[in-house]
Amino acid sequence: MGEKQEIFRSGFAALIGRPNAGKSTLVNQLVGEKVAIVSDKP
Secondary structure, X not given: OOOOOOOOOXXXXXXXXXXXXXXXXXXXXXXXXXXXOOOOOO
16 A cells, blocks of 8 residues: 556657658657667768
8 A cells, every 4th residue: 555656658659751850859858758769870
């Protein structure tokens, strides 16, 4: 009793498109934290 349970969420998403089209940036913005790797270099 009185235990605090953490909410754990997981899932998969696949975005298909050209390189450097902003797919990773879009995913990061939708989730609200950095979950996809983004690099300044192509």
